[in-house]
Each structure stands twice: as C-alpha cells, then as structure tokens.
Amino acid sequence: MSSYRTHMQIIGDILLTARDDTPDEQGASITYLIRKANISHGRISKILNNLVAQGLLEQSNSCGACKYKISHVGREFLQAYNTFNKFADGFGLII
Amino acid sequence: MEFFLENILNLVGFVVGLIIGIISYIGFRNTGSPTLFRLTLAFFSIGAGFFIMWLGQTLDIFVYKTGHIERWVQTLGIAIQTVGYFFIAFSHTIKSFFPKSNYLRSIGVVPLFLISFISIENIIRSISFILLAYGAIETILSYFASKRKTAILVACGLWALAFGEFLGWYYFVFPQSILNVVSISMKIAGLIMLFIPVTKVPLTRIKFDENL
Numbered sequence: 001m002s003s004y005r006t007h008m009q010i011i012g013d014i015l016l017t018a019r020d021d022t023p024d025e026q027g028a029s030i031t032y033l034i035r036k037a038n039i040s041h042g043r044i045s046k047i048l049n050n051l052v053a054q055g056l057l058e059q060s061n062s063c064g065a066c067k068y069k070i071s072h073v074g075r076e077f078l079q080a081y082n083t084f085n086k087f088a089d090g091f092g093l094i095i
Numbered sequence: 096m097e098f099f100l101e102n103i104l105n106l107v108g109f110v111v112g113l114i115i116g117i118i119s120y121i122g123f124r125n126t127g128s129p130t131l132f133r134l135t136l137a138f139f140s141i142g143a144g145f146f147i148m149w150l151g152q153t154l155d156i157f158v159y160k161t162g163h164i165e166r167w168v169q170t171l172g173i174a175i176q177t178v179g180y181f182f183i184a185f186s187h188t189i190k191s192f193f194p195k196s197n198y199l200r201s202i203g204v205v206p207l208f209l210i211s212f213i214s215i216e217n218i219i220r221s222i223s224f225i226l227l228a229y230g231a232i233e234t235i236l237s238y239f240a241s242k243r244k245t246a247i248l249v250a251c252g253l254w255a256l257a258f259g260e261f262l263g264w265y266y267f268v269f270p271q272s273i274l275n276v277v278s279i280s281m282k283i284a285g286l287i288m289l290f291i292p293v294t295k296v297p298l299t300r301i302k303f304d305e306n307l
Contacts, residue, residue, distance in 0.1 A: 008128050077126070083296060084122035088130055090245035090292035092237030093186050095128035 008095050012085070013037040014047065015078045018057060018070040026062045027069035097275055098152065098162065104279045104286075105149035105172075111286045112142025112179070115293050130186055137182035144176030170216045177219050180226040183253075187233035220264040227257035245292035255285030 005013070017036040022028045028036070034044055048068060051057040056074035060067050070078070081095070088095040116138035123131040151168035155161055231253035238246035262278035 008126065008130075080122070080125040084126055084128065084131060087118065087122060087293070087296045088128070088134070089237075089241055089243050090295075091134065091183075091186070091249050092234035092241075092246045093130050093134070095122075095126060095130045 006094055008081070010037065010039060010043075011047065011051065012078065012081050014039075014044070014051065015056065015070055015074055015081070018068055019075060019078060022069065026060060027058070027067035029065055029067055033068065097279070098156075100276060100279050101164075102149060102152045102156070104283050105145045105152060107283055107286050108145030108176075109142050109149055111290045112138045112140075112145055115290065116142055118293060118296065133182050133186045137179045137186070140179030140182065141176050142179075144172045144174070144179060146172075147175060148172035166216070170219065173216060173219050173223070177223045177226065180223050180230065180256075183230045184226040184233075187230060217264055217267060220260050224257050224260045224264065227253050227260060231257060245295060248288050248291050252285045252288030255281045255288060259285060 014033060014037045017033055018028055021036055023032060030041070030044065030048070033039075033048070034041055037044070039047075048057065048059075051074070052059045052068075054073075055071055056077055058069045058071045060069065085095050116135055119131050119134035119138055122128065123135055148164065148169060151164045151172065155164055231250045234246055234250035234253060238250065259278045259280075259282035262274050262281065266274045266278060
C-alpha cells in the first residue's frame with residue numbers, strides 16, 4: 001500500500017527530477033515536472049514559485065515556455081535532504 | 096556503587112541527548128523539516144533532563160555529601176525527560192494523548208497538588224514508559240515498511256529505555272534490591288543503541304547553513 005507523500009518529500013522529488021532527469025540543458029517544463037514528480041498543476045505552480053523565490057530552482061523562458069533548472073543552492077539542499085532523510089528514517093520517521 | 100552508576104548514566108544521557116539534538120537542529124536549519132524540529136525538542140529535552148539529574152548528583156557528591164539526590168531535583172529531571180519522550184511519540188503522529196473533555200482536563204492536574212514528590216515521580220515514570228513503548232512499537236512498524244536496519248536499533252534502544260523506566264518504577268515496590276542497578280544498566284544500553292544510527296549519518300558531506 002502506498003502512503004501519502006509529505007510536502008518535504010514532494011519538494012525532494014521535484015528537485016531530484018530537476019537535477020537528474022531534465023530532458024535538455026535548458027531545464028524541465030512544468031508539464032514534464034508534473035509527470036515525473038506526479039503532482040497536480042495547481043499544487044506544483046505554488047511549490048515552483050516558492051522554490052524559485054528561495055533560490056533552489058532557476059527559472060528561464062525558452063520558446064515562450066517556463067523551464068526550471070536546479071541551482072547550486074538547490075543541489076546543496078537536496079544533499080542535505082537526502083542525508084537527514086536517512087537520519088529521520090533511522091528513527092522510523094519521515095521528514 | 097548505585098549512586099556512581101547513576102551518575103554515569105546521567106552523563107551518558109546528557110551527552111547522547113545533546114549530540115542527537117544538535118544533529119537534528121542542523122537538519123532542521125538546513126531543510127526546515129517539522130519532524131527534525133520535533134526531534135530537536137525531544138533530544139534537547141532528554142539531554143537537559145539527564146543534565147539536571149547529573150548536576151544534582153555531582154553537587155551532592157562534592158558539596159552536600161548526603162549520599163542521595165534531592166527528590167525534587169530527580170523529579171524535575173525525569174519530568175523534562177518525559178517531555179522529550181513525548182515529542183518522540185508525537186513525531187509518530189500520536190493523535191489523542193490528552194482527554195478531549197474540558198472537565199477532565201481541569202481535574203487532571205488537581206492530583207499533582209495533593210500527592211508527594213515520590214508519587215509524582217512514579218506517575219511521570221509510568222507516562223515515560225507508555226511514551227517509550229509507543230515510540231518503540233511505531234519504530235518497529237516503520238522498520239517493516241522501510242527495512243532499514245538502523246530502525247531496529249532505535250526500536251531496541253527505546254524498548255531498553257522503557258524497560259529501564261519500568262524497573263525504576265518497580266524499584267519503589269522492592270527497594271534495596273538489585274532492580275535499580277539493572278534499570279540503570281538497561282537505560283545506558285538503550286541510550287547507546289539510540290546513538291549508533293546517528294554515527295552512520297554522513298554529515299561530513301553536508302555544507303552547513305552559513306547562518307548557523
């Protein structure tokens with residue numbers, strides 16, 4: 001049985017997709033992120049705005065469409081997220 | 096002998112609580128995770144509780160020289176530890192710990208003004224036991240979901256702490272027995288088991304928050 005993802009896990013999935021799974025150099029489109037991170041359009045828009053505002057993602061306009069790339073800060077955050085996810089998992093918890 | 100062993104336990108508890116608390120706090124500052132914030136509160140409380148008891152005993156050894164820790168100091172230390180155990184249990188989404196009725200809530204604190212420190216200590220120890228047992232059960236269940244071996248160590252650590260609390264409570268029924276030494280040894284073993292998974296976290300790869 002699959003369980004609901006926490007907000008933190010959704011952010012982790014979006015950043016992971018933006019880091020490891022982008023289709024080209026310019027980054028991933030919203031549609032691509034929606035499909036890969038498995039999240040609705042309404043929800044991902046708010047999260048992406050938040051991540052761009054905090055400097056974890058870089059936004060660029062390519063052929064009239066927004067593309068998202070992970071930033072240097074985003075990579076560091078993802079590394080910290082993975083480490084502390086394991087730490088919390090050791091206590092049987094989800095961050 | 097018991098007094099000395101208890102002093103070591105309190106020192107180990109303080110150090111383990113402080114280190115896990117600091118790591119949780121670093122995690123919270125770097126990720127903003129509420130779970131890591133609750134773990135920070137939990138382990139800082141556990142560390143603070145052990146520190147108060149260690150300080151009380153050390154002051155008695157070097158200053159007061161009565162051979163036993165002040166009852167109110169021991170009760171305070173155990174109460175603060177229980178707050179920490181509560182946050183561990185709360186992290187496992189404990190949902191209905193307190194009674195919902197306002198009447199029950201209002202009379203719930205009345206007995207605390209009517210009974211002695213020994214009784215309060217017994218009540219706190221039994222609450223600690225319930226919270227620790229709950230945390231241990233939830234951790235074992237999470238092991239079945241994730242199959243992460245460190246979860247077993249944490250669950251065993253929480254069980255050992257719970258069993259130590261139980262024996263410590265039972266010691267009031269049979270004083271002057273070996274139960275207290277066994278209880279303290281169980282707690283030390285439990286704290287060490289809680290600490291082992293923390294040593295496996297690769298913190299050296301993390302570039303820490305510069306504002307920390």
